[in-house]
Amino acid sequence: xxxxxxxxxxxxxxxxxxxxxxxxxxxxxxxxxxxTGRSGSGKSTLLYILSTLDFASEGDVEIDRRNxxxxxxxxxxxxxxxxxxxxxxxxxxxxELTALENVLMPARKIGKTEELTGYARELLQSFGLEGKEDRxxxxxxxxxxxxxxxxxxxxxxxxxxxxxxxxGSLDSINSEIVMKIIRDSNQKFGTTVIMVTHDLGFAxxxxxxxxxxxxxxxxxxxTG
Amino acid sequence: xxxLAVRYxxxxxxxxxxxxxxxxxxxxxxxxxxxxxxxxxxxxxxQLVNNNAHVHIQPREDFLTDHSLDxxxxxxxxxxxxxxxxxxxxxxxxxxxxxxxWYRRLAADPRVLAFSPQLTAAVIFSNGKATAPATIIGCDPxxxxxxxxxxxxxxxxxxxxxxxxxxxxxxxDELRKRLGVRLLQNVMVASATxxxxxxxxxxxxxxxxxxxxxxxxxxxxxxxxVNRTPNQVNEIAVRLEDYLQSAPxxxxxSSLGQEKVESWDQLNANIFEVFRLQDAIRYVSIGAILVVxxxxxxxxxxxxxxxxxxxxxxxxxxxxxxRDIIVLFFSQGVxxxxxxxxxxxxxxYLFSRYMQTIPFAGGPMGGRGPGGxxxxxxxxxxxxxxxxxALLSAIFASLLPARAAGKLxxxxxxRAGAE
Numbered sequence: 001x002x003x004x005x006x007x008x009x010x011x012x013x014x015x016x017x018x019x020x021x022x023x024x025x026x027x028x029x030x031x032x033x034x035x036t037g038r039s040g041s042g043k044s045t046l047l048y049i050l051s052t053l054d055f056a057s058e059g060d061v062e063i064d065r066r067n068x069x070x071x072x073x074x075x076x077x078x079x080x081x082x083x084x085x086x087x088x089x090x091x092x093x094x095x096e097l098t099a100l101e102n103v104l105m106p107a108r109k110i111g112k113t114e115e116l117t118g119y120a121r122e123l124l125q126s127f128g129l130e131g132k133e134d135r136x137x138x139x140x141x142x143x144x145x146x147x148x149x150x151x152x153x154x155x156x157x158x159x160x161x162x163x164x165x166x167x168g169s170l171d172s173i174n175s176e177i178v179m180k181i182i183r184d185s186n187q188k189f190g191t192t193v194i195m196v197t198h199d200l201g202f203a204x205x206x207x208x209x210x211x212x213x214x215x216x217x218x219x220x221x222x223t224g
Numbered sequence: 225x226x227x228l229a230v231r232y233x234x235x236x237x238x239x240x241x242x243x244x245x246x247x248x249x250x251x252x253x254x255x256x257x258x259x260x261x262x263x264x265x266x267x268x269x270x271q272l273v274n275n276n277a278h279v280h281i282q283p284r285e286d287f288l289t290d291h292s293l294d295x296x297x298x299x300x301x302x303x304x305x306x307x308x309x310x311x312x313x314x315x316x317x318x319x320x321x322x323x324x325x326w327y328r329r330l331a332a333d334p335r336v337l338a339f340s341p342q343l344t345a346a347v348i349f350s351n352g353k354a355t356a357p358a359t360i361i362g363c364d365p366x367x368x369x370x371x372x373x374x375x376x377x378x379x380x381x382x383x384x385x386x387x388x389x390x391x392x393x394x395x396x397d398e399l400r401k402r403l404g405v406r407l408l409q410n411v412m413v414a415s416a417t418x419x420x421x422x423x424x425x426x427x428x429x430x431x432x433x434x435x436x437x438x439x440x441x442x443x444x445x446x447x448x449x450v451n452r453t454p455n456q457v458n459e460i461a462v463r464l465e466d467y468l469q470s471a472p473x474x475x476x477x478s479s480l481g482q483e484k485v486e487s488w489d490q491l492n493a494n495i496f497e498v499f500r501l502q503d504a505i506r507y508v509s510i511g512a513i514l515v516v517x518x519x520x521x522x523x524x525x526x527x528x529x530x531x532x533x534x535x536x537x538x539x540x541x542x543x544x545x546x547r548d549i550i551v552l553f554f555s556q557g558v559x560x561x562x563x564x565x566x567x568x569x570x571x572x573y574l575f576s577r578y579m580q581t582i583p584f585a586g587g588p589m590g591g592r593g594p595g596g597x598x599x600x601x602x603x604x605x606x607x608x609x610x611x612x613x614a615l616l617s618a619i620f621a622s623l624l625p626a627r628a629a630g631k632l633x634x635x636x637x638x639r640a641g642a643e
Contacts, residue, residue: 048635048638053540053541053634053635053638054635073545073546074545077543077544077545078543079543080540080541080542080543081542081543081544082543086541086542088638092534092537092538093538094228094535094538095235096228096231096232096234096235097228097231105538105539105542106542106543108227109542109543109544109548110543152542
């Protein structure tokens, strides 16, 4: 079990621009991996390819030994809903829904809203959002919004949590809180975490770092 | 996704209400205008179908043309024969030639409910110094009541009293006023070739049609005597079991004799042309309103798709599929269309109820309406058409934006957001 990439490349645009070249890696189940690199190095693109939100121009990606390219739209949808959680740099919450309703959105897709309401409340409570279930996202602070987004990503107890610079828009205190939640989900529940970050301090919280330079995997620089 | 669609609509209330108003007014206008037009039309057709015979058998019409007399004079017809002056006039008959044959034929036909031989004559009524030229219809009163609804319009006396014979007459209310006569008084009736004969007024009718109310009815034998045309009739009015079969039956009967046979709808073909024109105007004008409303929905949904691109990315990342996104935006259009149509139908109904109270006395529409008011149609078809049209326009308006939203991939949105 885990994620395997073999010779993954990515080209976009017209004229084509190569973003990734010959990426091969393996992320084992339960690992906490940080993807690092400069802006434009291709780390976010790699994250989206590994998480099925984007597709590779070359090579294969396997999740739990299933080739992602061979999955139907329905299978990909089920995979995203039940095995994968996403946390973006910007919280991406649905502005019209309350905190609790936002967290329950993945459950709504499979008609398990009532079944998972209790667990959603537990998550909100453990993330310091108790009593704020009925608030709209705009009535929460930036840190609270990001914690809410993580709660939503963890509702279905996913096997994989993909995070794209989850602390990028937060102050240091909130960044610390968010990182602790992510690390806890890895350590307590065995969630495999793949996180893109610019922050080398937080990158060290990971079990392993994959460093990208110009779309290729490079050795982790000794200074970082 | 309906849950989220409703939240989207509620979140932008002002925009939602404005869009809804377009559909609302389109639907309400369709119902009110159609109710008014079809109410009038229903009343009018009802008058045509029920008040009069379904099929009229009348003397043949034979007009002289330029070559009508060629045969008599030259033994054959010539295209190059020129008459100076050309023959003109008519050589038809003023009476039904063999009414007995028609009576036998009609009595044996199971499609015929009833028939009434009539003699319509132009006479002069007088009461003292008051005189009025008018048309009087001589008929068998009991048969006439089966063929037309004239008895329903009797406001004084009785139509069946004509059956007793002995020079009795039922006058139209307008004619009665012009003569200044009352029930059970005598009026003098004279044809062009006869001396005035006293007739007793045994009934007054008021149909609401000024033209009809200037006429009169008498017993067939009495009018034949006044007109000095005993045993002659110039029309046989026929009522059928199914009035919708009038035209084909009239066409069949036309080939059976010399007489001119016309159905109620053939006689009023020009009126039905006007109705068709009315329908076209009604559909085009309401269509225009709904097209504008549909553009409103299209614009709003397009804008919403643009504004909610991030939401689409989130939903797709949470496992929602392309079809869920289509449903999310499509259902907003349908909800707007359905709500607007429903509210519009309710308002259209209430407005129709109000229109029904508007006085319209004196005209043909006011004749039988309660208190002489507008007659409005509440035919369920109007409401079904209005709601269907509104829904259809909303569906068409929602399809394109919804499909465009469904085609967006999460990575496109995330990349666009990152730029």
